[in-house]
Amino acid sequence: MMEFQECMGGITAPRGFRAAGVHCGLKRHTKDLALIVSDVPAVAAAMFTTNKVQAAPLLVDQEQLKTGSTFRAVVVNSGNANAATGEKGLEDAWTMVNETASLVGVAPTEVFVSSTGVIGQYLPMEKVIAGIKQAAKLLSKDHHSDAAQAIMTTDTFPKEVAVRLTLAGATVTIGGVAKGSGMIAPQLAGPPHATMLAYVTTDAVISQVLLQSVLEKGVSQSLNRITVDGDTSTNDTILALANGTAGNAPLEAGSPDLEAFSAAFEALLKKLAKMIARDGEGATKLIEITVTGARSEEEAAKAASAIARSNLVKTAVHGEDANWGRILAAVGYSGIDFNPAETMIYFGDLKILGKNYSIEFSEEEAKKILAKCQVKLTVQLNSGPCSATFWTCDLSKEYVRINASYRS
Amino acid sequence: MMEFQECMGGITAPRGFRAAGVHCGLKRHTKDLALIVSDVPAVAAAMFTTNKVQAAPLLVDQEQLKTGSTFRAVVVNSGNANAATGEKGLEDAWTMVNETASLVGVAPTEVFVSSTGVIGQYLPMEKVIAGIKQAAKLLSKDHHSDAAQAIMTTDTFPKEVAVRLTLAGATVTIGGVAKGSGMIAPQLAGPPHATMLAYVTTDAVISQVLLQSVLEKGVSQSLNRITVDGDTSTNDTILALANGTAGNAPLEAGSPDLEAFSAAFEALLKKLAKMIARDGEGATKLIEITVTGARSEEEAAKAASAIARSNLVKTAVHGEDANWGRILAAVGYSGIDFNPAETMIYFGDLKILGKNYSIEFSEEEAKKILAKCQVKLTVQLNSGPCSATFWTCDLSKEYVRINASYRS
Numbered sequence: 001m002m003e004f005q006e007c008m009g010g011i012t013a014p015r016g017f018r019a020a021g022v023h024c025g026l027k028r029h030t031k032d033l034a035l036i037v038s039d040v041p042a043v044a045a046a047m048f049t050t051n052k053v054q055a056a057p058l059l060v061d062q063e064q065l066k067t068g069s070t071f072r073a074v075v076v077n078s079g080n081a082n083a084a085t086g087e088k089g090l091e092d093a094w095t096m097v098n099e100t101a102s103l104v105g106v107a108p109t110e111v112f113v114s115s116t117g118v119i120g121q122y123l124p125m126e127k128v129i130a131g132i133k134q135a136a137k138l139l140s141k142d143h144h145s146d147a148a149q150a151i152m153t154t155d156t157f158p159k160e161v162a163v164r165l166t167l168a169g170a171t172v173t174i175g176g177v178a179k180g181s182g183m184i185a186p187q188l189a190g191p192p193h194a195t196m197l198a199y200v201t202t203d204a205v206i207s208q209v210l211l212q213s214v215l216e217k218g219v220s221q222s223l224n225r226i227t228v229d230g231d232t233s234t235n236d237t238i239l240a241l242a243n244g245t246a247g248n249a250p251l252e253a254g255s256p257d258l259e260a261f262s263a264a265f266e267a268l269l270k271k272l273a274k275m276i277a278r279d280g281e282g283a284t285k286l287i288e289i290t291v292t293g294a295r296s297e298e299e300a301a302k303a304a305s306a307i308a309r310s311n312l313v314k315t316a317v318h319g320e321d322a323n324w325g326r327i328l329a330a331v332g333y334s335g336i337d338f339n340p341a342e343t344m345i346y347f348g349d350l351k352i353l354g355k356n357y358s359i360e361f362s363e364e365e366a367k368k369i370l371a372k373c374q375v376k377l378t379v380q381l382n383s384g385p386c387s388a389t390f391w392t393c394d395l396s397k398e399y400v401r402i403n404a405s406y407r408s
Numbered sequence: 409m410m411e412f413q414e415c416m417g418g419i420t421a422p423r424g425f426r427a428a429g430v431h432c433g434l435k436r437h438t439k440d441l442a443l444i445v446s447d448v449p450a451v452a453a454a455m456f457t458t459n460k461v462q463a464a465p466l467l468v469d470q471e472q473l474k475t476g477s478t479f480r481a482v483v484v485n486s487g488n489a490n491a492a493t494g495e496k497g498l499e500d501a502w503t504m505v506n507e508t509a510s511l512v513g514v515a516p517t518e519v520f521v522s523s524t525g526v527i528g529q530y531l532p533m534e535k536v537i538a539g540i541k542q543a544a545k546l547l548s549k550d551h552h553s554d555a556a557q558a559i560m561t562t563d564t565f566p567k568e569v570a571v572r573l574t575l576a577g578a579t580v581t582i583g584g585v586a587k588g589s590g591m592i593a594p595q596l597a598g599p600p601h602a603t604m605l606a607y608v609t610t611d612a613v614i615s616q617v618l619l620q621s622v623l624e625k626g627v628s629q630s631l632n633r634i635t636v637d638g639d640t641s642t643n644d645t646i647l648a649l650a651n652g653t654a655g656n657a658p659l660e661a662g663s664p665d666l667e668a669f670s671a672a673f674e675a676l677l678k679k680l681a682k683m684i685a686r687d688g689e690g691a692t693k694l695i696e697i698t699v700t701g702a703r704s705e706e707e708a709a710k711a712a713s714a715i716a717r718s719n720l721v722k723t724a725v726h727g728e729d730a731n732w733g734r735i736l737a738a739v740g741y742s743g744i745d746f747n748p749a750e751t752m753i754y755f756g757d758l759k760i761l762g763k764n765y766s767i768e769f770s771e772e773e774a775k776k777i778l779a780k781c782q783v784k785l786t787v788q789l790n791s792g793p794c795s796a797t798f799w800t801c802d803l804s805k806e807y808v809r810i811n812a813s814y815r816s
Contacts, residue, residue: 053740086765119733232741319812325527332461333640340461357494397805404727
């Protein structure tokens with residue numbers, strides 16, 4: 001079934017993509033401006049936050065998608081979200097597009113822009129423009145990790161991944177990069193919530209329409225199923241670029257090749273989603289929550305989402321305290337219809353709660369499972385055939401420390 | 409307009425009520441079992457959690473409300489929620505009812521029972537029964553504060569209040585007691601979510617139907633508008649008892665007297681609600697959030713609720729960081745339709761954000777306001793005539809500490 005394999009190279013693993021990441025002074029010491037460029041025109045698919053407050057770059061990107069049909073470049077800054085910045089913010093976002101176009105040598109209609117960081121402050125445009133200049137000179141297949149670092153805010157590690165698969169003799173590669181950390185509860189419209197930014201590059205030959213559907217399907221199973229703090233950002237964006245340099249036979253709707261491509265694409269997004277959840281602000285653990293035995297996938301997802309968002313569940317896992325009652329309570333207020341007396345709860349493979357509220361576990365064994373840096377929680381509702389998995393992280397004092405003085 | 413005044417005496421301030429609170433060993437050192445008794449039969453109104461997982465005592469109370477028409481006593485334990493305890497838990501709750509009835513000398517149909525504390529553990533019934541025996545002997549008008557202490561879990565102070573008003577020559581008193589602290593996001597059905605427990609006593613002459621409507625209206629403006637952590641408990645309960653000993657002319661639907669009574673009742677619930685929010689686990693500040701200029705009260709409440717539940721807003725207030733962008737972002741994902749460019753934000757009386765994203769405040773003044781132990785945040789949407797107010801607390805490292813090892 002796994003017809004793809006992971007490979008090195010992140011977003012420049014696919015043919016015909018280059019990247020760069022530089023420090024231009026938006027953040028104190030670390031890289032804060034990234035460029036991703038396709039050597040040839042690429043089709044694009046995108047999803048943006050469902051937040052009614054959309055940052056300036058998201059408005060620009062949506063305009064670009066309406067105007068253009070092929071794209072060449074993405075410019076991203078961290079340290080400043082260019083959100084709630086009104087007309088001036090829009091102007092600044094367009095300036096980033098135009099500067100990038102002229103420095104990279106593409107049309108202004110071919111450039112996307114993203115920003116992430118503090119809300120409500122104007123971008124220091126001199127620094128940004130200097131950064132774009134510097135980055136344009138450094139574009140290279142070797143600099144994907146610099147780009148991955150440059151889009152980080154409170155992330156503690158860069159998030160990149162690439163996968164390769166063979167489609168009717170042609171080798172197709174998909175690369176991805178993302179940042180997350182806080183304001184993570186993507187709800188892409190579909191896109192994800194958080195300030196989550198994610199960029200996927202591929203050399204596959206695929207139409208814009210199919211790329212969009214592959215993206216939406218993948219996001220629904222991955223980036224829209226993570227939460228760090230339940231806060232949906234004003235800036236969440238995922239962009240996918242397909243430049244067709246792999247030379248595969250064009251992917252066709254309903255074909256096994258499209259299915260294989262879609263599966264690899266989804267697996268890549270899940271990898272990124274789990275990295276984002278694992279690296280939630282202050283997180284010490286990745287928590288994977290599966291609700292199974294639900295009457296519909298929607299109900300499974302509702303219940304899993306409620307558990308993933310519960311501060312009480314997240315603090316209990318942080319404290320390695322087998323407080324399963326909080327999990328059951330979260331399912332209870334999730335809005336789904338279920339029978340608590342039929343419900344079973346597992347930590348890893350250890351049954352914690354059996355039917356009729358029977359409690360059958362050793363605290364010691366439960367503690368061992370919760371002490372790991374990856375914790376799987378499974379809720380078996382025993383009322384149907386459907387499942388859903390969400391990812392989140394534990395809630396620590398460090399989350400509070402980081403967010404109590406984010407702007408300082 | 410304020411036709412009532414506060415008075416001393418909590419739940420035993422109204423005529424014909426006695427209370428007691430004792431330590432029976434469910435908690436290590438502090439009082440953990442309370443009794444509230446009316447000397448004469450009282451009509452009752454109630455609201456319970458909307459959580460699908462309802463603790464045993466809530467099932468018993470709902471049964472009692474179906475069976476009986478008048479009531480005499482409430483028995484409450486803290487330290488153990490008797491939730492997710494199946495048939496055995498139900499039996500235990502009925503035993504609490506029957507023991508209380510026999511010791512207080514009332515019919516078993518006249519007794520309510522509540523529990524709050526850890527989920528999924530059986531009650532140590534010997535201790536509970538011994539506690540009821542002890543409490544029954546101590547029932548007195550003087551012991552309302554003991555009862556207020558005995559229902560506390562992680563609360564740091566007891567929450568009681570009483571108000572008095574004159575209705576056509578008769579003096580009517582309303583008393584209230586509550587506990588909150590964690591799992592607070594009451595959604596009473598209407599009741600509130602959290603483990604919030606609240607009991608209101610009054611000597612007013614009022615029908616069951618009108619008491620229920622006064623309760624529901626009051627809760628919708630108070631206890632259903634607070635959140636500590638967004639987790640809705642399995643045990644939230646509010647019970648109101650009216651024993652008619654004030655001798656006022658029976659309150660009639662649509663009368664000015666009923667309106668005055670209802671206003672006093674709502675004011676009392678708001679006092680309790682603010683105390684619960686102020687005493688949220690780990691809280692250092694009470695945050696009052698008003699959304700105004702909304703097209704409907706429902707939209708105002710949705711937006712205020714989203715802000716009140718935002719971990720990012722709550723940590724920023726904790727850190728006294730004027731990060732207003734997080735407030736705007738929360739309104740953005742609340743699901744209401746509004747124009748961000750028309751939106752204004754105030755901290756206290758200080759305008760932080762003007763129309764068209766104009767930022768006009770001094771960081772120093774904003775910090776002064778956030779440094780207080782009560783912080784008012786106002787969002788003016790400028791799109792309609794409606795408002796709603798929610799209360800919450802800041803999110804601190806202490807919240808994490810408390811909840812990481814709640815069962816230990």
